[in-house]
Amino acid sequence: MLEQFFPNVKWDRMWEATTETLYMTSISVIATFILGIILGLLLFLTSKGNIWENKPINTIISAIVNIFRSIPFILLIVLLIPFTKLIVGSMIGENAALPALIIGAAPFYARMVEIGLREIDKGVIEAAKSMGAKTSTIILKVLLPESMPALVSGITVTAISLVSFTAMAGVIGAGGLGNLAYLEGFQRGRFDVTLMATVVILVIVFIIQFVGDYITTKLDKR
Amino acid sequence: MISIKNVQKIYASKQGQVKAVDDVNIEITEGEIFGVIGYSGAGKSTLIRMLNGLEIPSDGTITVANRVVSKIKGRSLRQARQEISMIFQHFNLLWSRTVKENIAFPLEIAGIDKAERTNRVNELIKLVGLEGRENAYPSELSGGQKQRVGIARALANNPKVLLCDEATSALDPQTTDSILDLLVDINKRLGLTIVLITHEMHVIQKICHRVAVMEAGRIVELGSVLEVFKNPQQPITKRFVQQVTEPEETKETADHLIERFPKGKIVQLTFVGEATEQPLITNLIRHHEVTVNILQGKINQTQNGSYGTLFVHLDGDIKEITRAIEYIRSQLVGVEVLTNA
Numbered sequence: 001m002l003e004q005f006f007p008n009v010k011w012d013r014m015w016e017a018t019t020e021t022l023y024m025t026s027i028s029v030i031a032t033f034i035l036g037i038i039l040g041l042l043l044f045l046t047s048k049g050n051i052w053e054n055k056p057i058n059t060i061i062s063a064i065v066n067i068f069r070s071i072p073f074i075l076l077i078v079l080l081i082p083f084t085k086l087i088v089g090s091m092i093g094e095n096a097a098l099p100a101l102i103i104g105a106a107p108f109y110a111r112m113v114e115i116g117l118r119e120i121d122k123g124v125i126e127a128a129k130s131m132g133a134k135t136s137t138i139i140l141k142v143l144l145p146e147s148m149p150a151l152v153s154g155i156t157v158t159a160i161s162l163v164s165f166t167a168m169a170g171v172i173g174a175g176g177l178g179n180l181a182y183l184e185g186f187q188r189g190r191f192d193v194t195l196m197a198t199v200v201i202l203v204i205v206f207i208i209q210f211v212g213d214y215i216t217t218k219l220d221k222r
Numbered sequence: 223m224i225s226i227k228n229v230q231k232i233y234a235s236k237q238g239q240v241k242a243v244d245d246v247n248i249e250i251t252e253g254e255i256f257g258v259i260g261y262s263g264a265g266k267s268t269l270i271r272m273l274n275g276l277e278i279p280s281d282g283t284i285t286v287a288n289r290v291v292s293k294i295k296g297r298s299l300r301q302a303r304q305e306i307s308m309i310f311q312h313f314n315l316l317w318s319r320t321v322k323e324n325i326a327f328p329l330e331i332a333g334i335d336k337a338e339r340t341n342r343v344n345e346l347i348k349l350v351g352l353e354g355r356e357n358a359y360p361s362e363l364s365g366g367q368k369q370r371v372g373i374a375r376a377l378a379n380n381p382k383v384l385l386c387d388e389a390t391s392a393l394d395p396q397t398t399d400s401i402l403d404l405l406v407d408i409n410k411r412l413g414l415t416i417v418l419i420t421h422e423m424h425v426i427q428k429i430c431h432r433v434a435v436m437e438a439g440r441i442v443e444l445g446s447v448l449e450v451f452k453n454p455q456q457p458i459t460k461r462f463v464q465q466v467t468e469p470e471e472t473k474e475t476a477d478h479l480i481e482r483f484p485k486g487k488i489v490q491l492t493f494v495g496e497a498t499e500q501p502l503i504t505n506l507i508r509h510h511e512v513t514v515n516i517l518q519g520k521i522n523q524t525q526n527g528s529y530g531t532l533f534v535h536l537d538g539d540i541k542e543i544t545r546a547i548e549y550i551r552s553q554l555v556g557v558e559v560l561t562n563a
Contacts, residue, residue: 127314130274130385131328131375132303141327145318221359222317 021176028101040113065107097174116150156212224250229282244439260436266419307376311388346374366397386418423465486537492556512538
């Protein structure tokens, strides 16, 4: 039945490409989550009226974040080729896509983290201070738990962007479903392969969205 | 216990410098419930925040439990804050934590181990009357219950001082009274010094021993609650006292009666302490040829005695009325003859 509609799809190749996409997405999501939270915290804490208020540092981080967030992803990959070669040693394969994926997504996520942190009631931070909490305690026990639903819904949106970023990275040699759809589907004129790769990507996106929404509602006790 | 000396707090704003707190001097003794009353913007919020170092005074010294909180920083300030806890108008609980976990938070900060934390949390839950709600999240609690969590959380590390920042302003009158009763109970049981700020004279009247009236950053009046009620000096203090002693209707009733009875006099009697217990009206009628018509009356309980006001209409021979008023004065009751406003 499937062979009839998708005569050119090689299922073992499709599966392989799917695992490559999942690999790139999951590693980059984890790294983006960590890096984005660190950057987001720095943006928040150094902003006006907060614990580490520091205008120069805030301006610098903010500028870096804005620049990297504004570069179109396809150009970011190209611009990062020398950097990727330096740290990964190659510009072909799934690992070669990771630096660009993380550098492209982390600033985007950092802004969402910052927004999430801003929504925390200032009074709660003041209460923690009045109890004699250290800054590290305030970060780990107040800021992060109190903004967790926003952090999770933010990483869900970012993860979905990252799936489409991996497809773009695939086109210029990073492997995965994008690579398969482009090389085996588009360039050889096999429309069914492109279509099937798209369906698989859609399924991945739907699963991410569903899981993200589920966790967000579970976490939110407000 | 608390000593505030020549304290100033100046903010720089676009319109120039703003003196939020201007040369304030207060001494608060151990075990006292001290109230600061003022309208919003009077500087009381800044003042109370300087007591735990959330705000640093621009000038002057603040000593709380032998620590100069206006000077210390870092670790010693954090340690001092465990002895000077605070409750807030909007409770400021962590929504992501249950009642139990919220109360445990200051204990985690103090580095107390898990078993001891659990014991202490259970004790505190009993103390504030939240049995059965341990595992609820703040969103599932009423305002009064949230403030009870706030109080339990503030008491967790056995503080010496409790600061209350408009702690009942977001609550309805009945809940306000139950929270105030709880504060008095804690004050008596634990000997805790309480400093509270409010804009409601009712709060001051109900639980405070002494009160400071704040206006435009300055303390304009300070004394025992009964003294201030009996004899308010400043116009602002009089207005605050009227909040509880003289409801709006009284004024209207008096105006109305002055019109209706051009003869005779409308008199406001003020009783303080023991004066509230003597049969003044009976004696008045027995000894003087006057008609007494009681318009309105109220007795307020304060922490250091009761205080009452009574509005009466006196009618009869003008000389007799004058003598009757003199008699009332001789009984150590305050008399004020009201005239048409």
